[in-house]
Amino acid sequence: MKKDIILCGVGGDGIVSVAKIISDAALSVGLNVKQSEIHGMSQRGGSVFSHLRISSEPIFADVIPEGKADIILSSEPMESLRYINFLAKDGWVITNSAPFINIKNYPELDKVMAELDKVKNHVAFDANEIAKQVKARSNMVLLGAAAPYLDIEFAELEKAIQNIFGRKGEEVVNSNLAAIRAGRDAK
Amino acid sequence: MAKTLLLGDEAIAQAFIDAGGSAINSYPGTPSTQITEFVIKSKEAKEKGIVANWCANEKTALEASIGVAYAGKRAMTCMKHVGLNVCGDPFMNAAIIGTKGVIVVVADDPSMFSSQDEQDSRYYGHWAMIPMLEPSNQQEAYDMVFFGYELSEKLGTPILYRIPTRLAHSRAGVERRAALPQNPITAPSDPASFVLLPANAKRLYRNLIDKQPLFTQSSEESGFNKYFEGTDKKLGIITTGIAFNYLMENFPGGNCPYPVVKVTQYPLPYKMINKLYDECDEILVLEDGQPYVEEHVKGFLGKGKKVMGRLDETIRRDGELNAEKVAKALGREVEAGAAIPEVVTNRPPALCQGCPHIDSYNAVLDVLKKYEQGRVFGDIGCYTLGFNMGAINTTVCMGASITMAKGASEMGIFPSFAVIGDGTFGHSGMTGLLDCVNEKANVVVMILDNDITAMTGGQPSSAHSKLWKICAGLGVEEDHIREIVPLPKNHDEFVKILEEEINYNGVSVIIPHRTCLVELKKHLKK
Numbered sequence: 200m201k202k203d204i205i206l207c208g209v210g211g212d213g214i215v216s217v218a219k220i221i222s223d224a225a226l227s228v229g230l231n232v233k234q235s236e237i238h239g240m241s242q243r244g245g246s247v248f249s250h251l252r253i254s255s256e257p258i259f260a261d262v263i264p265e266g267k268a269d270i271i272l273s274s275e276p277m278e279s280l281r282y283i284n285f286l287a288k289d290g291w292v293i294t295n296s297a298p299f300i301n302i303k304n305y306p307e308l309d310k311v312m313a314e315l316d317k318v319k320n321h322v323a324f325d326a327n328e329i330a331k332q333v334k335a336r337s338n339m340v341l342l343g344a345a346a347p348y349l350d351i352e353f354a355e356l357e358k359a360i361q362n363i364f365g366r367k368g369e370e371v372v373n374s375n376l377a378a379i380r381a382g383r384d385a386k
Numbered sequence: 387m388a389k390t391l392l393l394g395d396e397a398i399a400q401a402f403i404d405a406g407g408s409a410i411n412s413y414p415g416t417p418s419t420q421i422t423e424f425v426i427k428s429k430e431a432k433e434k435g436i437v438a439n440w441c442a443n444e445k446t447a448l449e450a451s452i453g454v455a456y457a458g459k460r461a462m463t464c465m466k467h468v469g470l471n472v473c474g475d476p477f478m479n480a481a482i483i484g485t486k487g488v489i490v491v492v493a494d495d496p497s498m499f500s501s502q503d504e505q506d507s508r509y510y511g512h513w514a515m516i517p518m519l520e521p522s523n524q525q526e527a528y529d530m531v532f533f534g535y536e537l538s539e540k541l542g543t544p545i546l547y548r549i550p551t552r553l554a555h556s557r558a559g560v561e562r563r564a565a566l567p568q569n570p571i572t573a574p575s576d577p578a579s580f581v582l583l584p585a586n587a588k589r590l591y592r593n594l595i596d597k598q599p600l601f602t603q604s605s606e607e608s609g610f611n612k613y614f615e616g617t618d619k620k621l622g623i624i625t626t627g628i629a630f631n632y633l634m635e636n637f638p639g640g641n642c643p644y645p646v647v648k649v650t651q652y653p654l655p656y657k658m659i660n661k662l663y664d665e666c667d668e669i670l671v672l673e674d675g676q677p678y679v680e681e682h683v684k685g686f687l688g689k690g691k692k693v694m695g696r697l698d699e700t701i702r703r704d705g706e707l708n709a710e711k712v713a714k715a716l717g718r719e720v721e722a723g724a725a726i727p728e729v730v731t732n733r734p735p736a737l738c739q740g741c742p743h744i745d746s747y748n749a750v751l752d753v754l755k756k757y758e759q760g761r762v763f764g765d766i767g768c769y770t771l772g773f774n775m776g777a778i779n780t781t782v783c784m785g786a787s788i789t790m791a792k793g794a795s796e797m798g799i800f801p802s803f804a805v806i807g808d809g810t811f812g813h814s815g816m817t818g819l820l821d822c823v824n825e826k827a828n829v830v831v832m833i834l835d836n837d838i839t840a841m842t843g844g845q846p847s848s849a850h851s852k853l854w855k856i857c858a859g860l861g862v863e864e865d866h867i868r869e870i871v872p873l874p875k876n877h878d879e880f881v882k883i884l885e886e887e888i889n890y891n892g893v894s895v896i897i898p899h900r901t902c903l904v905e906l907k908k909h910l911k912k
């Protein structure tokens with residue numbers, strides 16, 4: 200089993216938390232994990248990405264080679280295209296369709312979506328809307344939507360959420376659990 | 387034993403706690419910050435009475451570590467690569483002393499994700515003539531801390547421990563070892579070794595020279611450097627640190643046909659590299675950084691067998707290494723990924739919405755409309771992003787805002803502004819301000835006080851709540867130390883203050899003070 204995943208979005212949108220949860224779940228079922236992320240200057244409201252590699256075999260590089268990613272999981276439609284060079288030919292793009300506009304020259308959304316439509320395997324949906332309904336963060340909704348593509352039992356992801364958010368209290372755990380379930384059931 | 391998911395940084399921190407470390411003194415800097423932060427937040431560390439401090443700068447931090455070592459205890463100091471420049475003095479002299487029990491962790495930043503340059507710390511280690519460790523993965527990062535302390539205490543030398551961004555900020559499962567107790571307090575075995583009078587220093591330098599063969603012997607025998615036999619001897623490959631992973635990524639199952647020397651400990655293992663050179667037709671050197679090993683293997687004249695790497699641009703000289711670059715160097719066809727659509731627009735990092743720095747820069751930009759020749763000398767921190775607002779003209783190194791403003795003002799640049807954060811002012815702004823006072827330089831120094839070292843994720847600022855007193859103590863006239871809350875509603879008052887201070891012929895300090903929003907949110911959550 201091998202899954203190479205690019206997680207991407209905009210600094211501060213919680214994409215690193217998603218990476219941590221998948222990593223935790225993978226490690227607990229005995230898979231090897233490497234997950235690389237960006238801190239510091241590159242974080243402040245700019246594009247951010249994380250490379251997550253899961254495999255039953257030993258993993259060497261911390262970063263995924265170009266054209267080899269099985270999944271691009273993005274919290275923002277334009278950001279999902281920024282790393283499209285990493286996607287394998289039969290890979291999947293799973294992205295939030297709600298744009299995050301913090302730059303003056305953000306392109307017309309129609310044009311972004313048109314480019315996304317050209318990607319053979321893609322899922323685009325409004326994760327912000329679902330997040331609003333369940334009163335949770337959209338990053339967890341996205342994780343839920345990606346769950347069927349990860350080859351990791353859903354219950355393991357739920358356990359990982361317990362592990363990681365447990366110390367923040369039951370309310371936080373439940374809100375995140377509601378979000379990943381809503382994401383899984385979306386579409 | 388179950389594996390714990392840890393960043394490379396965190397693996398080093400956990401190992402420091404487990405290997406009997408007694409004190410960690412550091413200055414934050416991406417990508418090294420999470421090491422010290424992990425120890426500061428660790429309950430275990432607290433229970434063990436481990437001292438974990440953020441210091442004013444890398445020099446004060448490393449000197450504290452030398453003091454810890456003087457007491458016979460295990461010390462660690464962490465920094466980003468450019469921080470090693472700041473503590474170059476104690477670093478070189480810790481080597482001469484033969485300081486035991488000190489590991490200096492330096493995180494290099496190939497590709498400059500958050501840095502001003504790509505300097506490779508191994509040149510420093512070479513220069514100081516001390517052993518260096520450069521782990522290739524998170525587990526080695528953990529194990530090599532234990533080994534580093536053993537080596538340091540056995541051979542009487544500080545250790546330079548180098549990691550690149552990709553290891554610092556990448557997580558993997560790490561298996562921990564049984565914890566070691568801390569060392570008892572002991573007096574140095576050679577008390578004169580800490581007194582670097584020329585007579586002692588001459589003797590100690592000779593000691594350091596005499597220890598070099600022992601350092602090399604350890605590199606040959608410790609087991610961290612490895613020789614992998616290969617069947618195809620047309621090419622021999624030397625990898626350093628994480629470069630090994632990028633090589634193996636190209637060979638499923640790790641079955642590389644070429645002989646490989648995997649280097650993670652320096653000085654370079656002479657016998658292994660000599661064997662590789664003798665056995666193979668050509669040599670390829672893979673390193674994530676500057677061509678340190680390549681230069682040594684190739685030699686100045688470059689005679690003998692062909693040695694390839696970054697010097698001959700078989701691999702591009704700048705930027706971090708990756709599996710694709712290695713594939714190309716191996717002469718393979720690399721299939722490019724899909725083209726990035728043109729519609730994708732650059733999204734650079736920016737100051738947060740409502741950030742106090744924006745209000746400070748708006749005031750500066752407004753007042754500078756009247757002064758065509760006015761210049762703003764910037765510094766290192768979130769506020770460097772003011773460049774994107776057209777608000778700063780320079781950023782060079784920590785503290786350079788004040789001293790460059792002084793130099794330029796003395797050449798007739800008027801008005802000459804310095805913009806520096808409270809954290810950076812504590813790090814290396816104070817001495818520059820003293821220069822300004824002593825020369826009565828005509829400068830306006832703005833100390834942007836947001837109560838925190840923000841860029842690296844919110845570490846305490848060493849000059850916190852002391853800025854006014856420090857400036858007054860350094861001799862800035864009290865009437866010309868002005869405070870203001872940077873908010874849109876105070877814009878006109880801010881501009882007026884700036885106008886007044888521009889027209890004062892001497893040193894003015896303006897302190898716009900409002901808490902960093904990211905920090906404020908953290909506190910509200912608590």
